[in-house]
Amino acid sequence: MSNNLNFVAKLRNSGLRPTKQRIKICEILFGSKETFHFSINDLSKIIAQKNSEKISLATIYNTVHAFLGKGYLKQIAVNSEQSYYDTNTTDHHHFYDIDKDKLIDIHDSEVEPVKINRKIPGKRIKSIEVLVKLQNT
Amino acid sequence: MSNNLNFVAKLRNSGLRPTKQRIKICEILFGSKETFHFSINDLSKIIAQKNSEKISLATIYNTVHAFLGKGYLKQIAVNSEQSYYDTNTTDHHHFYDIDKDKLIDIHDSEVEPVKINRKIPGKRIKSIEVLVKLQNT
DNA sequence: AAGTAGATTATAACTATTCTAAAGTAATAA
DNA sequence: TTATTACTTTAGAATAGTTATAATCTACTT
Numbered sequence: 360m361s362n363n364l365n366f367v368a369k370l371r372n373s374g375l376r377p378t379k380q381r382i383k384i385c386e387i388l389f390g391s392k393e394t395f396h397f398s399i400n401d402l403s404k405i406i407a408q409k410n411s412e413k414i415s416l417a418t419i420y421n422t423v424h425a426f427l428g429k430g431y432l433k434q435i436a437v438n439s440e441q442s443y444y445d446t447n448t449t450d451h452h453h454f455y456d457i458d459k460d461k462l463i464d465i466h467d468s469e470v471e472p473v474k475i476n477r478k479i480p481g482k483r484i485k486s487i488e489v490l491v492k493l494q495n496t
Numbered sequence: 497m498s499n500n501l502n503f504v505a506k507l508r509n510s511g512l513r514p515t516k517q518r519i520k521i522c523e524i525l526f527g528s529k530e531t532f533h534f535s536i537n538d539l540s541k542i543i544a545q546k547n548s549e550k551i552s553l554a555t556i557y558n559t560v561h562a563f564l565g566k567g568y569l570k571q572i573a574v575n576s577e578q579s580y581y582d583t584n585t586t587d588h589h590h591f592y593d594i595d596k597d598k599l600i601d602i603h604d605s606e607v608e609p610v611k612i613n614r615k616i617p618g619k620r621i622k623s624i625e626v627l628v629k630l631q632n633t
Numbered sequence: 634a635a636g637t638a639g640a641t642t643a644t645a646a647c648t649a650t651t652c653t654a655a656a657g658t659a660a661t662a663a
Numbered sequence: 664t665t666a667t668t669a670c671t672t673t674a675g676a677a678t679a680g681t682t683a684t685a686a687t688c689t690a691c692t693t
Contacts, residue, residue: 375670376669376670376671378670378671378672380671380672381671414672414673415672415673415674416673416674417672417673417674417675418671418672418673421671421672440680440681
């Protein structure tokens with residue numbers, strides 16, 4: 360309940376109207392302290408389970424895009440058919456379990472910082488993402 | 497010409513029949529010493545330019561998948577709508593120029609080796625990919 | 634040269650995502 | 664409040680990338 364008020368404020372502060380759909384999606388994505396990795400499909404299923412009223416697929420896409428734009432989510436580069444998103448927007452890297460089609464955080468303490476000793480004229484680095492693909496042994 | 501014979505042998509050695517479509521695609525992908533980054537769309541366009549007879553889109557997909565399976569290509573994780581492939585199958589990383597939608601190799605000498613200090617039980621590392629996203633300054 | 638397994642092709646089908654335009658809802662002003 | 668306005672949601676259509684299908688064709692074996 361008090362959480363909801365936080366989400367309302369969060370949305371309003373960033374210029375997004377706190378609609379019930381957005382609040383519900385906030386609860387799912389940001390309601391727990393844990394990082395959440397998901398595809399639109401994953402999120403749809405969870406909403407279907409947890410919410411009495413359905414939220415249309417278009418709204419789910421709209422909301423995820425809005426949250427991306429506001430920096431509440433970041434997109435992860437994986438070559439799956441689907442796009443993946445992460446509630447942890449800090450700089451960190453991922454394991455991708457190919458067999459389970461699941462992402463796992465790699466904390467910064469678990470990786471030596473990646474150093475790129477090259478500059479491309481006219482360009483600046485926006486992000487550095489490491490993806491470690493895992494296979495069953 | 498002598499190159500073509502090499503491609504015929506390469507294909508035959510890996511159990512792929514050396515059809516004229518596959519040989520043509522080999523010429524385009526492996527005919528130069530340079531690394532080649534491409535999407536299916538890129539490859540289609542190049543074939544259309546360089547080849548008198550058209551190659552069907554299905555064959556282009558089939559061939560790229562076959563070459564992936566034989567280890568002649570590797571897929572690169574980028575979050576674009578399209579899949580990207582690389583003729584350089586050695587371990588190396590990439591810049592991704594967001595504005596131009598183009599990939600640039602990062603040679604191993606240009607990056608400190610990425611060290612992951614964590615193991616996931618029952619899993620082994622298949623690959624480590626670093627993607628450095630670039631923006632115009 | 635004939636038979637067969639594998640390849641190519643056009644096209645249909647499928648999946649993820651984006652677009653559209655109508656109906657609904659939150660914010661604002663009176 | 665209420666009315667107005669701008670933003671949202673929605674179902675469904677449209678699009679783009681990719682995969683499946685089934686008929687035709689071709690490379691290899693005998």
